[in-house]
Amino acid sequence: MNLIKSFRMTCERIKAPFLRLTDGMTYREGGIFFSEGLAFCAMLEIFAVEMLIESGVAHGQSSEIWARWLHKPIIAIGNDGYGVLNETRMRLSDYKHLSIRVGDSRQLAPELLDAHRDKRIAVFIDGPKGRQALLLAKRCLGHPAVVFVGVHDTTRGHFMDGWGKTVFYTDERWFQRHYADLDRGVAEEERKSYPAGPGIGFAVSDPESMVPSWIRWSRRAKFLCRRTRTLLRQGKSLSVVKQRIKAHTVGIAESCAASKSILNLLRHLRSRSLTSLGIEYDTDKATKHGFTHIYERMFGVKRFEPVRLLEIGIKTGASLRMWEAYFPRGTVFGMDLNPKQEKDSDRIHTFVGNQEKRADLQACIEWIGEPLDIIIDDGGHTMLQQQVTLATLFPSLKPGGIYVVEDLHCAFNQPERFGVHPDNSNNTCSILEQFSQTGRLYSEYMTDSEILYIEKHVDRCKVWRIGDPKRPSITGVLHKK
Numbered sequence: 473m474n475l476i477k478s479f480r481m482t483c484e485r486i487k488a489p490f491l492r493l494t495d496g497m498t499y500r501e502g503g504i505f506f507s508e509g510l511a512f513c514a515m516l517e518i519f520a521v522e523m524l525i526e527s528g529v530a531h532g533q534s535s536e537i538w539a540r541w542l543h544k545p546i547i548a549i550g551n552d553g554y555g556v557l558n559e560t561r562m563r564l565s566d567y568k569h570l571s572i573r574v575g576d577s578r579q580l581a582p583e584l585l586d587a588h589r590d591k592r593i594a595v596f597i598d599g600p601k602g603r604q605a606l607l608l609a610k611r612c613l614g615h616p617a618v619v620f621v622g623v624h625d626t627t628r629g630h631f632m633d634g635w636g637k638t639v640f641y642t643d644e645r646w647f648q649r650h651y652a653d654l655d656r657g658v659a660e661e662e663r664k665s666y667p668a669g670p671g672i673g674f675a676v677s678d679p680e681s682m683v684p685s686w687i688r689w690s691r692r693a694k695f696l697c698r699r700t701r702t703l704l705r706q707g708k709s710l711s712v713v714k715q716r717i718k719a720h721t722v723g724i725a726e727s728c729a730a731s732k733s734i735l736n737l738l739r740h741l742r743s744r745s746l747t748s749l750g751i752e753y754d755t756d757k758a759t760k761h762g763f764t765h766i767y768e769r770m771f772g773v774k775r776f777e778p779v780r781l782l783e784i785g786i787k788t789g790a791s792l793r794m795w796e797a798y799f800p801r802g803t804v805f806g807m808d809l810n811p812k813q814e815k816d817s818d819r820i821h822t823f824v825g826n827q828e829k830r831a832d833l834q835a836c837i838e839w840i841g842e843p844l845d846i847i848i849d850d851g852g853h854t855m856l857q858q859q860v861t862l863a864t865l866f867p868s869l870k871p872g873g874i875y876v877v878e879d880l881h882c883a884f885n886q887p888e889r890f891g892v893h894p895d896n897s898n899n900t901c902s903i904l905e906q907f908s909q910t911g912r913l914y915s916e917y918m919t920d921s922e923i924l925y926i927e928k929h930v931d932r933c934k935v936w937r938i939g940d941p942k943r944p945s946i947t948g949v950l951h952k953k
């Protein structure tokens with residue numbers, strides 16, 4: 473979806489909650505209009521911003537709107553030209569995630585961006601004004617952590633056109649038509665002097681367009697691309713890759729960021745972690761069990777590949793959406809006992825079937841058509857279901873693929889409900905643990921040939937226990953040769 477369309481939809485979606493949130497707030501002369509506040513909050517939503525830097529705080533009207541909307545760190549910088557910052561700080565002291573700093577944002581903002589370069593940062597500039605605002609905005613836009621910049625008191629044709637990807641000015645007619653009513657009754661005088669703006673100009677980061685092409689294609693950049701790719705392919709952790717590339721790019725880091733692969737790396741480094749996506753979409757893999765930390769380590773190397781993932785068990789669709797967001801080129805398949813087609817999207821496809829039945833599982837595999845990179849069983853969790861599903865689906869994994877059997881702890885917490893025999897002989901967790909130690913698999917639900925196939929094609933198997941040792945969350949992982 474293009475950004476403007478997404479912007480329009482987001483404004484519409486957040487209008488009601490935004491009005492509730494700003495209810496009771498009053499406009500302060502020289503502050504931002506509520507319609508402008510709505511536009512900025514919509515951009516915060518679209519870009520899933522993890523931190524906001526505001527330049528030019530005085531009475532703190534805009535800072536208060538951001539603090540009510542965004543529950544992430546906000547740093548507001550002001551030079552205290554009006555001598556009101558102490559008062560503003562006191563008034564807004566209840567917003568613990570908002571801190572107000574006195575200083576020159578032309579110095580402070582770049583320092584803060586460097587200190588938080590692992591986050592997705594938005595910048596709002598309401599001071600300095602004019603040319604100084606532009607210089608600051610341009611500098612911020614070139615920083616790899618910045619996802620977009622909003623400059624207040626600017627208008628189309630003013631200055632920002634042609635920078636990065638300038639997307640939007642709040643003085644555009646359609647925006648005024650839809651949202652000018654938010655400002656009705658406030659600042660009538662000011663509104664009269666600016667019938668359509670000035671408003672906020674938004675520029676979205678596109679570092680590639682900010683860097684001269686001779687650097688983009690320099691031999692040094694090519695070398696860095698190769699190095700980055702090799703390190704990622706070797707499965708090095710992100711912090712290691714970052715350190716190594718940094719060591720190669722002393723003095724030229726920002727310029728070389730323009731090379732395509734380095735850009736990808738930067739995107740990778742500043743993209744959301746699986747855990748933060750899991751929390752956002754509210755899957756218990758992240759919020760309760762802590763499995764996403766382990767999965768991130770295993771799946772991180774494949775993140776930017778066209779991964780094909782199947783998950784058994786859809787429920788609300790939270791985890792499917794998490795996978796879709798985590799693998800930007802991935803295709804996500806889900807199978808569930810109940811129809812879930814409302815969860816379908818461009819890259820999410822759902823199938824109805826019972827994981828207890830081999831025929832349903834086979835039909836699902838035929839429907840998918842091609843081998844899979846990752847299979848996750850988060851379905852009904854009975855011993856029969858887990859083992860029949862493993863036996864039937866494991867052959868559909870690509871070489872090097874990963875199979876996960878989730879929530880093995882169910883067998884210990886509620887053995888009867890999940891069909892564990894009193895002698896524990898069919899407990900999937902114990903069976904996998906034994907398999908990982910001996911290389912021999914036992915299952916009363918699998919045929920001999922199914923067992924043989926798994927024994928022959930599993931490279932390694934590990935059972936992960938997470939959290940409270942007395943009542944851990946447990947997930948089992950089998951890596952295919």
Ligand SMILES: C[S@@+](CC[C@H](N)C(=O)[O-])C[C@H]1O[C@@H](n2cnc3c(N)ncnc32)[C@H](O)[C@@H]1O
Binds near residue numbers: 792828
């Ligand atoms: C734990 S929830 C899945 C949660 C989801 N994976 C997430 O993390 O957001 C379990 C799902 O498995 C489905 N399920 C239960 N028994 C099943 C079966 N025999 N075959 C297929 N799906 C089943 C349920 O309908 C339910 O939607």
